[in-house]
Amino acid sequence: MAKTPKRPVAGLPDKDTLLAFLREAGEAEKSDIARAFGLKGGERRMLREMLRELEAEGKLGKRGRKGFAEAGTLPPVGVVDVVARTDDGEMLVQLVKGEADAPQAVLVADKDRRGPAPAMGDRLLVKLNRAGEGWEARLVKKLDADSSKLLGVVRKGNREVRIEPVDKKDKEFLVIPAALSEGLKEGDLVLASAEKREGRYGPKRGKVLEHIGREDDPRAASIIAIHQHNIPVGFSEAVEAEAKDQEIPTLKGREDLRHIPFVTIDPQDARDHDDAVYAEPDTDANNPGGWIVWVSIADVAAYVRPNTQLDREARAKGNSTYFPDRVEPMLPEVLSNGLCSLKQGENRATMAVRMVFDATGKKISHKFTRGLMRSHAKLSYEQAQAAIDGAPDDTTGPIMDAILQPLWNAYACMLKGRERRAPLAIESLERRVKMSPDGGIEAILPRKSLEAHRLIEEMMVQAN
Template sequence: MAKARIPKSARFTSKSVRVPQGLPDRETLLKFIREAGETDKADMAKAFGLKGNDRRALRDMLKALEAEGALGKRGRKGFSEAGALPPVGVVDVVERDPDGDLLVKLTKGEDAPVVRLAPDRREATGGAPGLGDRLLVRFETLENGETEARMIKRLGQSAHRILGVIRRANRQVRVEPVDRRSKESLSLLPADAVDLHDGDLVLAQVTLEARYGPKRGKVLEVVGREDQPRAASLIAIYSHGIPTGFSQAAEAEAEAAEPPTLKGREDLREVPLVTIDPPDARDHDDAVYAEPDTDPKNEGGWIVWVAIADVAAYVRPGSALDREARDKGNSTYFPDRVEPMLPERLSAGLCSLRQGENRACLAVRMVFDRNGRKRSHKFVRGLMRSAAKLSYEQAQRAIDGFPDDHTNPLLEPILKPLWAAYETMMKGRRARSPLAIQSQERKIVLNAEGEVTSITPRASLEAHRLIEEMMVQANVCAAETLEQKKSPLIYRIHDAPTQEKVQSLAEFLQTLGIAWNKGEAPRTERFNGLLDQTREGPHAEIVNEVVLRTQMQAVYATENIGHFGLNLDRYAHFTSPIRRYADLIVHRALIRALGLGEDGLTDRDIAQMKDTSERITYAERRSMAAERDATDRYVAAFLADRVGAEFAGRITGVTRFGLFIRLDETGADGLVPASSLGGEFFIHDDKAHALVGERTGRRWPLGLRVQVELKEATPITGGLLFDILSDPLPADPNAPRPRLGMRARGGGFSGPKRGGGAGRAAAPKRGKRR
């Protein structure tokens, strides 16, 4: 990759630079352009005081410098030093290199170099980027002289390379983008569209920039059909650049893998470990077992075993499997499919802890006292044989007194001890007081053809919480052991909320009449107290939502700051190496630190650990965005034939352009534009999280329960548009009233503001909106 030079300063006008008057010589002109970063002929002429013939001479100089390669064009009129990059610029994601890194290029500047996009270390800013996306980035020069780009904001899908749908109308063929944020379509020549059909999903790119009308493009690949039931996942995969499939080399390595033996392993086959997973799970990477501790010094204590698939035995450092797993970062889960991190031969085969089959594992034996405090732990590399494969529902029904033929023999020797150990461990969890935010997940149910048949809430069972707590404790053990051995590791860290977020929470709670001391440091106990205080009241759901939004996002890092949400000093992911690369690195670190084999962490792994942590954080964001987008599209497809129906919901987002509504029935999110709210101008009060009528003061606040009518459902983009049927709340007598006419001056309330904005409201079209 070409090295790129960054100008000493950002673009600035001629007033910023003192230059001698008169036609400059070659070096003076180049120096001016270099210092300006980017400029045009008019700015240069003004800076040098050029008129008439001197302007024409300047134009000739610029043409000559461009012809010899000293200058590069920036847009239609701009110039920059050849190969120069601004400190901040707009780029398109143009390709992916062999290591899986995204490469970006300035949207204007043919001579500008292709630059690596660094993984995002911060919170996701508008979703994980993929091929064809347009980004605002900051260019940074590294110590080795190379330049990398760091994303500031995702601006949407680039018109230069888009995923879209073929639309034929009036002898024209266009590619309409599937990204809701992209408004530009591409026009295709008839000769290039002979084999294309209306509704084809295609990957296309710009071939000719048009000054007016749509840009000309060509189709690179037909990836499917928009009317395919499973198109939602396909669109998400292509839109977000999710790596798919495996190379022949990786598949060959997986096929060559052999069943494990006892060599170098402790025999754990007599320990009746069981797997407890969702009923449709194909990979089983964790198994558990518990028994009372017979040590008289630990009366009432428990021994808990957590055994994890030994993926490190099959995915060796530097192998094709390893390179591709690192590129993927994690498995990505859609309602209709999984894009796995490892080939099926491993993920659903030799690395899956199948019932009754010998499997390699890395296990931890943990000892807890009667109060749920961990007394000790020990890791072993073993050979296990799962005693049973259970679903969460099966295990829960058995404990609740309704065992089936499969669980009845397991109830006394395995399941009841597991639950008794869990009850003891919960004493320690309650003393630790991790965040108790409740998250209502929805399950999309598909038929054999891939069509959505229902969207239902996911059950929250005690069996889920049992497995979660045992996995948390095993992860803590991994972090503690590696710290004790002074081994490098990738932590899972979660920072405390920022002061700005806490202040925003306090201001919102004030609108509900709930006091919150903004100056007190955020602690999980405080948040849990707030959630308990409001749990039985009318604001429980929205307070839970706002507390969730107040939290930072967890990331992977080599430097430890603890895990705020779990209220733990040290934490590392160890329990899911089939689907997370972070866990595989932790396994290798344990193997090396504890002398459990020759296939542990390598010096190369250690050298690139910081980069790995950034990569897998980015990959996690990418998968989350793709999964969310696919879900939105499936939900929109499910609701498409219910346009005109009425739904109950709640306002979950307030912006200057409208209200976001979440439906009770499906958990679907959609927009009510501000222009449909009523016959007055609405102003965004960001302090009260509400849209407020300029004339009447009537309010649409965050959390308000409303009735809406579905006006539009667009499966191809996942967009839902609602018409609100409920009345707003009356004006708050204690709130400052917006001043009439503030919209003309771009203002909001007369009191202190940190932004805001407004939405134009049209007269109501229907009698239902009173």
């Protein structure tokens, strides 16, 4: 994470001042620089030109997609590989994803850290700092590069069975001894591990750990993508046990919201339900024509407590990763698709916000509360929209007047406020992948943009 530099003097800086700012910040995006110096209009265009010139002069380097940093510098935190050792025995590390001429840093030993010391080829997460003329790195966490494992395809020749990597950039293959190759077929997709090489030369030998499927099976594409992007798969036994040990909280310290008929509105193929909504006219005489809007979010913090096994593994995963045919969740399914999913008719812990809008769509008050809720109905966007458009079904018909119509009326009110604010509106066509029963891609279809989508979007924006 970049440091926050001292607030500079407002106005367009000269090149030396700009470089000094980046040197102190570590890295910054153009918008951050403009905000720090209070630049507007034409000054922002002049800043853009100055950044181009500094880049052309070799004094500035790109950091990520949008960031800038002084040339020859390193980010405050980075993923590195141990690449060399100095004559004094100190280890040198280099950024995994950095410029070819990015400087190396000396790995500083931490005497208080337990466990095996980093070795050549290890991948590490480190903090990076200047140290005199050079750079030093302090270990945050040792990362498992899992370089001994290979996801590959079986290729059978006359004299040997090979595992060739699915990653075309990886040129090293494994040879499977005849005694271990029984049952393997040409085109099998497998996970294999490398064995210690006998001698310095010759191909690596390996053994098959898991049979994934066939390379021509469309469902194998997700497995390949997971492996190539190093997406963590599954959960440790400790995390699974911790997740199964969770229970729905009681009302202690929570407001009882179960009388409020919340509904969830999600895509038809949604695997879980994170949020629910409800709206009703404000009966306060001081707010004629106003609306009360509730947004309820699954209270994940009720189950994932700081520094628990669940918390640490969720941090390592960062987010759930979705594929057309599967999902690799951030939390075990007993939580992600269970206690943290606002299922119809079941008590759920929630973090909710009650917002009051006046007749012009201006929010005049709000209140957050931790509560216990119970979803009244599970709806899809298409289902809710069809009901509003005059084609209710067995689920939406009974709740039209009490729940759905008030939601749309509240949205119409909120829309007045949105139009007055004139926020940035990005219209981009979203698509969904339709899978066939055998796992193939049957079609890639555009998702129709519905008013129901915009209703939920606006209520989530206001809640945030």
